[in-house]
Amino acid sequence: MIQHSGIYSTSYKEDMAIFRTIPHWSWFIAFLIALIVFPFVATAHILNLLCIIGITVVAVHGLNLLTGLCGQISVGQAAFMGFGAYSYGLLVTKLGLPFWVALPLAAVLTGFSGVIFGLPAVRVKGFYLLVTTLGAQFIIIWLIIHLRGLTGGMIWGLSVANVRLFGYALDTDIKKYFFIMAFVVLMTFLAKSISRSRLGRAFIAIRDNDLAAEVMGINLFYYKLIAFFTCSVFAGVAGSLWALFINHLHPDQFVLMDSIWYLGMLIVGGMGSTMGAIFGTVFFKVLSELIVIYSPVIADLFPAVESGIFASLGHLIFAIVILLFLIFEPRGINHRWEILKASYRLHPFAY
């Protein structure tokens, strides 16, 4: 990492620290204060958007570990999220477990489901693996639909009660926001830590050249399955958060298009970087929201043009954005962010 002149490390521990300098810590604390203060000035709409962004960030972190770091492509993340959501919902409603038991258990169960669908990764990769993960999207949703006795199927869905924490029900937008954001910070820290650990380096080695990685002693079978497990654990946590956020689960909430958009978010944000997952998710969700908000305004300005055309702007803009990123900045927003930071640290020198 490039640092200002005069900042140097005297130990490996110092060198590895995420926050090394006073400005680092200041920014981080300022960010946390902003997270805490923001809900008191934000509208319910903005809070809702932030909660959705937070949950999506957790899911995309998982996908980033699998696809961005380990190079194993997956289009089943929404289904794994669904698996986690329903696992959490069932553990809470049918077994009466408290959330602090149900949530990690749901995450681990989702992790194992990911391992099952990750088994083909040992034999196939690339597009072939993509198709096998597509299977997860169909099989998991099929199970949710047809295990009606458990899940409520398509008609009734599954109602999930609000979490009770130290006797207080998390039943308002603000309470849910704090709860979700705490998990987002925690899972972001976990994702960052994994990417910097021995596990993360093994993932990167597999992504860059699996044959070379194997020759170096990395057990491909083991690490690929661990990647699927980790990715699905994140999806499980995201799903559980979704369940306690929305309070009513339905198979329609975990569709294939979401899995594809998660990949899109990763591409735009920057594959393989923790910040990339955050940038991509925030970018997509905010852009999507702006389009939903402003397409009626634009349509009202131009009544001669059919409103449906403006509503379609969203998909069109998303497609163009991904296209432009792939052409001009395949390393995503995060790469631009890194350049910006480096420029600041090196100033007044160009290199």
Next chain:
Amino acid sequence: MNRRLLGKVCFACLCVALVFVLVSTVPAGAGTFKEGIIHIGTMTGMTGAYAGLGTWQMWGAMDRIKYQNEQLGGIEGHEIVHLWGDMKTDVPTCISLYKRWSKEKPKPVEISVGHSSAIHALKADFGRDQILSVTWNWNVPQIVPPGWLYWIQPGYADSMVAFGRWLKENWDYSKKGLPKVGYLRWDHPYGFSQAVVGNKYCEEQGLFKKVGEEIVPMGALDVTTQLTRLAAKEPDFIVTSVLTTMSVALKNAKKMGILDKVQFIAAIYDTGKPYVKAAGETSEGLLGVFGCALTNETNLTGIKTMTEVFKGYHAPKTEIEDEFSYIVGWLISDTTIEATKRAIQKVGYEDMTNKDVKAAMEGIENYDNGGITHPLSFGQGSEGRRGNKHARMCRVENGSWKVVSPWYQVPFLKGE
């Protein structure tokens, strides 16, 4: 001036002219309204898999509100401000739109959501925020237990019951025995269980016997395999209940040579004009279930007004291409306007709360919307949430639907 600069200037002028032309089409001020507006929200899927339906539904809702403002002076003199948005058939987007609109001042009297899963998720919010939601008819849990949700269309189960009633009147049971019915459905949340419930009810009533059921994917391009299996069971009727399946099934049936041997029935959400058009000549004689009138029934005052309004607002378009979706949008706005009007008349605009609108909605009895549907009646409890309890059969003749039955009242089937 060099050529490149001249080109740029011309391009800029063209852009400005285009913007000017588009902006100049903005209607003049809405006229003289009393102080105080009324918010009504509509979210439909205007993009994605259901864009066809969603866009037409939105236009129906928009046109009815625009008509009320421009031609009828708003509701009791108060302007309606229409909040609308593309929910992209995506639950988070629906919730986001709802959260934004529900905080508008004044609070919307009604927010219509065109996504069953989102309606489930928002049901508690509607009750907590005291905002009405009028929708087509999706899943029974939306109105069991009763909340702030109301239906203006019969559903899949009702569709099957109406078909059963038609059979009772038109099938010679003594000579031909119990009619055998095959069923094509989509393995997806939309309606399948209700269809199962409807079938079960009809079988229990001795109206028909279901001999087979086949799963077809959404947007299937070929259903020959499913039809072959159904044909082997020699059904008298085959019901299609998946959007777009009807046209594919009819074409496949013709190729298989079974079109003349089996009568096809399009269930309530499979009757759209675009599908009839796509089926071409194979659609001749097709029977379909409708919970509303047809746009060619211009002898009905409601339909006459609606078609004229459509032509006025969507010129040069002259035909409502997806009549069912458009009518649904129109009906949702129309019913909300009626309930709000009654509430204002009762308590006055200043004192009106959404509880008054709810009470007015539940007080609607035999409301004649100009024949667009059988007169609507709402009331207390889950049963009262079903404003439209009637459906009827239509047949395709010369490429367009024609009414062939009276309205059949259908019971409330709660299902599983």
